[in-house]
Amino acid sequence: MSDFTQPRITERKYLTIPPTSLTANGTVNGLITIANTYCFKVGQVVLFKSGAIHKIAKIQRILSETQFVVIEKSESITTNKKLDMSGFLTGSTVELTEVKRPVIDLLEIQRQVYEEEPTVALRSHLVDWLGRSYDASNPIPVQLSDGSIDIGTVNADLNVQLTHLDNSPAIGDVHDSIRIGGLSGFEANVTSTNRLKVDTIVSTADSPKESIMCANDVVADYVWQEIDGVRRITKITWSSVSVATELALSSASVERNYTYQNIDPFDLINRVDTLLLVP
Numbered sequence: 001m002s003d004f005t006q007p008r009i010t011e012r013k014y015l016t017i018p019p020t021s022l023t024a025n026g027t028v029n030g031l032i033t034i035a036n037t038y039c040f041k042v043g044q045v046v047l048f049k050s051g052a053i054h055k056i057a058k059i060q061r062i063l064s065e066t067q068f069v070v071i072e073k074s075e076s077i078t079t080n081k082k083l084d085m086s087g088f089l090t091g092s093t094v095e096l097t098e099v100k101r102p103v104i105d106l107l108e109i110q111r112q113v114y115e116e117e118p119t120v121a122l123r124s125h126l127v128d129w130l131g132r133s134y135d136a137s138n139p140i141p142v143q144l145s146d147g148s149i150d151i152g153t154v155n156a157d158l159n160v161q162l163t164h165l166d167n168s169p170a171i172g173d174v175h176d177s178i179r180i181g182g183l184s185g186f187e188a189n190v191t192s193t194n195r196l197k198v199d200t201i202v203s204t205a206d207s208p209k210e211s212i213m214c215a216n217d218v219v220a221d222y223v224w225q226e227i228d229g230v231r232r233i234t235k236i237t238w239s240s241v242s243v244a245t246e247l248a249l250s251s252a253s254v255e256r257n258y259t260y261q262n263i264d265p266f267d268l269i270n271r272v273d274t275l276l277l278v279p
Contacts, residue, residue, distance in 0.1 A: 013100055014044060019093035023066070026085030030060070030070045032094065037062050038129060043102055045073055048085070050092035057083055062130065208247065209275050212254050215240035234258050251278040 017039050024033035026048075040046070040059055048055045057070035060077045071083050115123040126134050134140050166175055212218060223235035239253035255274045261267045 013098055014041065014096060015039075016098045017046075017096040019049070019095045022088060022090055022092045022094065025090055026088040026092070028082065028084045028086050030057070030083040030085050031063075031067060032070060032085060032088075033067050034094065035066065037065055037068050040068060040096070042077060044096055045099065046070070046094050046096050048088050048092060048094050050088045053087065055085075055088070057085070065130065208243065208252060208277060209254050209273070211243045211246075212240045212252055213238050215243050217242050232258070232260055234260075247277070249277055249279055251276070 060069045060071045062068045221237045225234045236256045244252040253276045259269045
């Protein structure tokens with residue numbers, strides 16, 4: 001990504017560009033590949049170095065964010081003559097010393113910014129640093145940092161792309177996660193299968209009891225007892241580590257005790273729930 005905070009020109013001069021390494025071998029057609037062409041401009045006279053070999057050339061065209069074409073210094077940028085740069089291999093450098101910007105006739109400037117028919121107007125829409133118009137395939141880059149936007153209620157179909165990878169597609173990228181509720185550890189994480197893997201989500205219920213019994217990590221322990229020859233559940237204990245963590249407790253559980261009539265037909269008399277929160 002280009003560093004747009006780096007100054008490249010003043011009102012009258014192109015600023016110095018320090019030696020920049022070639023990331024691929026130069027070609028017989030003058031094609032040069034570097035990490036980023038942001039500070040380079042058509043018409044600049046640049047210096048190539050490879051050990052003791054030096055060559056001066058003129059930039060004829062910027063092809064992309066990483067490639068440009070050079071010609072002989074004495075040639076016009078409209079020439080078809082090629083400059084052999086195959087002697088400059090990967091690791092060679094290209095640099096620019098501070099130099100005065102060329103004078104451009106005012107009529108030439110008007111011609112350059114004129115938008116052809118059917119527009120018939122001086123171009124006034126935004127373009128990126130390579131001169132490409134912004135559109136659906138080349139959107140304006142937007143980044144939010146240390147702030148928030150309150151848009152209100154918006155009904156829209158969103159196409160959101162999430163990734164489970166760090167440092168992809170750009171170095172420094174961090175995998176995505178969606179905060180659903182609870183503490184920082186209770187998030188839905190993107191997995192390599194392009195699905196959301198919910199590790200732990202604590203319910204937003206109104207009481208600790210409901211939170212425990214609705215938690216995704218709830219564990220239920222059963223106690224059985226034989227009553228008049230019939231096995232019955234007499235107690236169930238539900239516990240949740242995530243709820244205990246969120247409430248800063250050593251344990252959080254709900255104990256449910258059942259009381260039966262000890263004669264046929266063994267009817268349930270009552271059920272009592274007890275909330276157990278241990279600091």
